[in-house]
Amino acid sequence: MAENVSIASDDGLQVVGPELVVNGSFDADVRGWKTNLSSTVLESTDGGRGDTRGAMLSAPTTENVVLNDLEATVVKSSPLVTYRASAWVRLQGGGEVSGQIRVREVGPSSVSQHRQAFALTSKDWTHVTMDLQSGLAGSSFDLNVMAWELAPGQALVVDDVSLREIPVTAPRSRTPGGVLSNGCAYSTRGIPNCGAYFGATYGANTDPSEFEREQGQHLGIRRTFFGPGQVSSAVRVAKSDLAAGRLPWISFKLPHSWEDMSNGKGDAWVRELVSQLDELDGPVWLAFHHEPEGDGPIREWVAMQQRLSPMVRDGADNVGFTIIVTGWHQLYGEKQYSFDSIWPGDEMVDVLGVDIYQHYGTVKNGQRNLDWVDMGSHYFQHVSAFARKHGTDWALAETGYTEMAHSYRPNWMRETYKSMVLNDGIAFSYFNTWLNNEIGTWHLRHVERQDAFGAVLRGSPHMVDPSSPPPPPVVELPAPELLQQTGVPPERRVGRNP
Incomplete structure (x- = not known):
């Protein structure tokens, strides 16, 4: 009979060690x-x-x-x-x-x-x-x-x-880095083999130590946001996060336009940033100009990512290159923003981040949104399928829900994290800040939502369990600067998730 090898590996790769399957050839009938x-x-x-x-x-x-x-x-x-x-x-x-x-x-x-x-x-x-x-x-x-x-x-x-x-021939992003608190390995770039980080943005890049003490566990991952003149600040914050057992996920705005960056004008700035991150004792995730939809010609943004990715990944084996988009635009918006259109290329992206919010209970133009969206079927399944197709991982870079949504479904935080994990997501970052909350009130101001967050946090894996007291507070950005660096503009966060 013909042999149709539809999913094939490199047959020339040498295997080591014995065959581990008992009677896998079925020469002894179906014993075993x-x-x-x-x-x-x-x-x-x-x-x-x-x-x-x-x-x-x-x-x-x-x-x-x-x-x-x-x-x-x-x-x-x-x-x-x-x-x-x-x-x-x-x-x-x-x-x-x-x-x-x-x-x-x-x-x-x-x-x-x-x-x-x-x-x-x-x-x-x-x-x-x-x-x-x-x-x-x-x-x-x-x-x-x-x-x-x-x-x-x-x-x-x-x-x-x-x-x-078999011999380990994985790309550098899969080089062994350590073991999480659940016993699961993660790579030098912070990619977990199983399980998923759980964490948050907190305040205006505010040190989250006090919040963590209230929740009984440090964040597994922490999103922070910086401008092009804040490289030193970003590195200090990332160092502080690693010391506290958090995986830093940093977003940067750029010193030049997307077109200029893609033509090499920002190469020296990128190399200096990557060089400093490379000196850190642990993994860091890095993104450039997250949520680009509506901020300029999207093809220029893609070209910028294509130029910067090799510089980051070749310059530091502990830095994961990430891109962050809204998710809504890719699945339900204009074709120019589809995943296929904005994808820089396979083997360029370690983590695809999406910023997806539960908009039930938000108000726009005097109208309250009562459209409950199932995150798993409406978003996660599609994002996961795209990530698998292109050999990358994906994560929820921003999310939030309203107090009204919590009253409607108190288990939303746990259910959404579980749904993300079941769809192969590797990180969940809640947008816990009073900034950019004009229509959503995502900020965990009320004890009920804080308790819901803490319950998931305490059951999620993290890189280390620090034995030393948390480092002193590091507050690197005033609120006005962070407003320019974070989130989709409020007028775009309406309806069925944007």
Whole structure:
């Protein structure tokens, strides 16, 4: 039969260590394997690849079928080890079916999933492979091959299921950096392998130590905003954040126009900024001119990002290059702002940030907005799909909700964070400031919303748990300057999220 390699890896990459899957070739029938449902039929078949045997799954009624290892393929992993999982699959019986190869990584206190999807429309063999990095110290790996809604008369045939260690050849952004409080690894650029940071903007770049003491936990991530003449201030704030166990996420306005920056006029400024950030003892996320929609020709903004990204990523292996847009404009606005239109290019962006607010309860022109938007289905699923397609990560760079929205759904903070994590988001930053709040009142002024924030914060992962007292307050910007650096103008934050 023909072999249709639709998802292929570099077959020339040397693997190290033994094969970890028991009877992945199914030469010993289906020993060592099980199904998740009693109705699923698992049997050995002589229809494996070539003249070998394979495993075949079918069901009397339409259902999701799962080929599951009987015992954990990896009993106890080491963090920062990279593995390659693969399987050959084909569909028997006609029609079409989609599925995935999945590794459930079960740690002492949390579970993460690594997945690679496939789609089958013929009897040809398809090779499905994915590389994954162990993120939970001492975790076990549960290896599955799955098909969704397999119909009667159809069968999923599986052969040569494999899991091996491979040499770490990940890009610099994935270089091991440390381990989070949940046991999950993060890269030198601060990208977590599982879980998601939870934090906030606070005041006018105001030190959040007192707020953190009230919440019982330091912020996992902190957004701050600076002008082009405030490089030294930004570096001091980032250093203070790292000392307190926060991941700094810095937004800068630029010393020149987008066009001039893309033509190299700001290169010296960027290199000096990156050089100073490179000296810091920990990861930093960096963005240039966030929320560009309506601020100028968007193609010039894209060209600017394309020039600055290599300078940042080549100049400092601890700095994650991020772009931050509103999200609404990309999904529901003009075509010129679509994700495809504003994307600088694959392997240029470490984190795609979106600023998405829950506008229920806001008032504009005397009209109160009572349109409740489900963040997951309306935004997160689409952002996640785009990020996966382009090999990047994504995060919620700004968000907020009103006191009225909290009264309507008191669990909004927890539900939104959970929805973001389920859609592969890696950070959640709440816009907790009195600035740019003309229509939203996002500021956590009331104890009920503060309690809701604190409850999620205390259950979220962070880089370190500092044993020393927090550093002295660092207040780098007066409120008027921050007003020029943060957020979408109030008149654009209306309706169904902008």
